[in-house]
Amino acid sequence: MSAQAPPPADSAEVPAVSTARWWTLGVACVATFMLMLDVTVVNVALPDIRVDLRADLAAQQWVIDAYTLALAAFLLTSGSLADRLGRRRVFATGLVVFTLASLAAGLSQGMVLLNVARGVQGVGAAVLFAVGPALIAQEFTGAERGKAFGLFGAVAGLALAFGPALGGLLAEADWRWIFLVNLPVGAALLVLTLLKLREQRPGGAPGVDWPGLVVFSAALVLLVLGFLRGEALGWTSAAVLGMFAAGVVLLVVFAVVERRRGDAAMLDLGLFGNRTFLGLSLATLLSNATSLAAIFLEVSYLQNVLGYTALEAGLRLLPLTLVLFVVAAVTGGVVTKVAPGVLIGTSILLIAVGMGLIALVDPGDSWLSLLPSMVVMGVGMGMFNPPRSVVSVGVVAPEKAGMATGIGETFQQVGVAIGVAAFGALFQAKVIGAVAGSGLATGSAATDREVGRAVAAGAGGDLGGGAEGARALFVDSFGSVMVVCAVICAVGAAIAYTFIRGSDLHESATAGTE
Known part of the structure; x- marks a missing residue:
């Protein structure tokens, strides 16, 4: 809702627009920073969790999967509930759920409780992911909305930049701190949400x-x-x-x-008849599925092949994530000056080019050979999120912003889940298939398959004299999968160029842009 909109019925209980808008942006940014950290830091703590709680591989997988499942499943629901029950109220509820679940996770004495807590954490995260952008859209319009989402995207990039490094530091002290650190942050955000943010709920909204x-x-x-x-x-x-x-x-x-x-x-199916909304949804799915799979495999390469610790790998990802941070902040200022289809299409095309550059990495190269890819991908990813956020809420009337952001975040998170699983499986299949024609072949199909699984998992260094051959198989297969990802991502860019139009945006999204 814009600053010129009439105040909600309960506006006397909350700050005026001029102050509430900046508190809203600050709370949404810090909440997103906390959520993004929680996504990235858990991976580096899994070895310690395995030892402390005597967890097998399946239980460790559920530490990630329980969170991912709940997050993806409840995004649209959260956005829809916020539109009906009040965005500040639902956002505050999400903070309570996420913070209490973090406490339960940090105090867990067994894997069952930890994984249940992670699932509940995912529900809280879904609320915050879906409602945060809707709160920003409620307070900013026109060019200011673009700048606000630019800062919002930059903060998410900053969390990605320092997540692995911070996770490594916390895990070195005690893995429980990766969850317990959320308690003071969540409590502070809850107080600010209740005291500083405005409530807004359209009159006559239907029930749940x-x-x-x-x-x-x-x-x-x-x-x-x-x-x-x-x-x-x-x-x-x-x-x-x-x-x-x-x-x-x-x-x-x-x-x-x-x-x-x-x-x-809860979902206006007619939205998918809007070519811009449909195009943005498909482009988001394809770009997220490929780019996050690329980062996942890149981290595996840095840690498992080049032998860097979680902290060292996180520091070597800074060229990508810091470029993302800077470009996102800059892009926010030009969102309303460039056609959205051109901006989003170009950003996804740059991501595709960056992934394609990984194919130039040779088995004997150092991590520096990844720099061209990191920089180009960082530019593309930084350019993508601000206009994506603006367009996702801009195609609907303000009272449906929660639903729109819920759909947008659903396509993002489902894309991540699909991409990491599918392209991870493709990578493993390529490694296994290449073992038979390499120096690691044993003459037994079953044994070759186990060798391939070990190489794909980054355990090639344990193969003794075959370590160099294992590294070559990993790098070659990594490059091949990245070419596939680049092609699919480029399809997403073509969809964005073709489908996304500024003329499809709601009048509330274009007000004040002249």
């Missing part, structure tokens, strides 16, 4: 769409779980195929339910 909420959440849980478990259970196994089939059926049921509920539906 419980049928839609349950069916959609179940569908996403099944689909994301299928991708997360595909490699371990087998992509053609009855369990995985059953998850995919049930997820698709539930999405069809969800579409039928929403169409019948009309104005009471």
